[in-house]
Amino acid sequence: MSATMDQHGMFNWEMFLALLIAWIITCLSIIRGVSVIGKISFLTATLPYVIIVIMFIRGVTMDGSKTGIDYYLLKPDMSKVFRLKTWLEAAKQLSFSLEIGFGGLLALASYNKKDHNCFRDAIIVILCDSLMSIIGGVAVFSTLGSLSKSSGKLIDVLFSYDAPSITFVTYPQAISTMPVPELFAFLFFFMLFLLGISSQFGTTQEIITTFTDQFPALRRWKWAVAIGLCVFCLLGGLIMCWQSGFYWFQLFFNSIGGIAVLILCVVEVVSITYVYGISNIIRDIRENLGYPKSRMTTIFGASGYYISLCWTVLTPLILMVVIVTGIVSDISSTADEYSNLFLTYLPLLVIPSFTFINIWYFTKKGKSWKQVFRSQPQLPSSIETGAKEIRITPATLTSNSKISASD
Known part of the structure; x- marks a missing residue:
């Protein structure tokens, strides 16, 4: 060495x-x-x-x-x-x-x-x-x-x-x-x-x-x-x-x-529970895995109250406290090491990068940029729910022009 x-x-x-x-x-x-x-x-x-x-x-x-x-x-x-x-x-x-x-x-x-x-x-x-x-x-x-x-x-x-x-x-x-x-x-x-x-x-x-x-x-x-x-x-x-x-x-x-991944976790949880909606994600889970069949699964099951509490309150709150602590620690310990700070928060560029890529991709297909932020029609919580099984990918929505145009 x-x-x-x-x-x-x-x-x-x-x-x-x-x-x-x-x-x-x-x-x-x-x-x-x-x-x-x-x-x-x-x-x-x-x-x-x-x-x-x-x-x-x-x-x-x-x-x-x-x-x-x-x-x-x-x-x-x-x-x-x-x-x-x-x-x-x-x-x-x-x-x-x-x-x-x-x-x-x-x-x-x-x-x-x-x-x-x-x-x-x-x-x-x-x-x-x-x-x-x-x-x-x-x-x-x-x-x-x-x-x-x-x-x-x-x-x-x-x-x-x-x-x-x-x-x-x-x-x-x-x-x-x-x-x-x-x-x-x-x-x-x-x-x-x-x-x-x-x-x-x-x-x-x-x-x-x-x-x-x-x-x-x-x-x-x-x-x-x-x-x-x-x-x-x-x-x-x-x-x-x-x-x-x-x-x-x-x-x-x-x-x-490090901290960047935890920030991505918060963005992911908030996007699912507050942007997409906790009621929608619970409906999707119950549609795919079934409804709770006992008091135990109603509380602790895949779509139970505990999961909802974690997603809406506990997880984002705890992560935010941890993230703030980490950011303060990073700034104080690496004030003169900008390369370390750059590498630490580099993964966060994924969020704006793919947001702009998807907006460009949708507008190129002649669709409104607002459709980037809409739920895919194949999801159970969507108004139009398709019956056939399909992999949920970014291409799924763009391939279904009739449903997209009618929204």
Whole structure:
């Protein structure tokens, strides 16, 4: 690693080769289609859980593991719960972990059938994600507890609260103290590879789906779009292959997808509940998933009172408090680092950019720009509800000129 970000140092050809292989695999998988990605993702999403369970069992059986478990889970510093920064970091982590606010879930969910139970999927994903976060945390901190005992250093001294530092420095150091460290090191980094490649599959497919839905003419050239995007991302990743690459990685890691994603979440929630209307979205859900059949589902079901309360009040209110805290923190801590602030809020350009693109697209088709802000006629809450199932995309409304003209 170079001394500073400005000193690029030597080019790491081994890292470039790994980057090239990852993007070739991603490109070939996407060209083969969503079904192939689903089959590959089944493997890449399942094996990491098996590996982390192995690491968990090994970690909790090591001498000194209780020290790490107490630090992480049983005897935490509860004073941090009352700090807004803690909730800010938790919200950012949830956005990354569950892909909330990135738009990918919406793009890929459009491939589901009309009556697919997305509410059940959401519950399963959240429960599994929470469970594996706890198991993964125990696996890491039990191992760090063993390292703490063997080195005679406190856990706070062993690492900073920095994900790259824990991943690439502290935890590998702890693994080196295990019996057969080569095996556990291989399992750990193989798990990271699988998690990375599966995320790469999903994110790349999400971007391609977004562009092909926005510009239907690109669908027949989907293979070319996939190659172009993968080549573009490969070239963008070259900056990480120099000795200064870790600094760039830290810059992007700490900047991209933070406060901006939370702001996108607020815009999304407010657009659905207050612009489209909470009554309309509840009607859509009940039309597709059915009406509540018990008092429990009336309160906590997919279209229950609790969901409505969260969407209309709790979620936007809590996120706004967290966002204001984050913005104040960003301004005070990076007042002289305009590049960091630019990267942090760069994703917000998506909102005005695609608003103007859609307005241009509709006016080009001879339609009023006001139709950009109307609900699509295929939705149950619309006055004109079509009977056939169809993927809801930006092209859906423009293809139905008769309904659009009569609104």
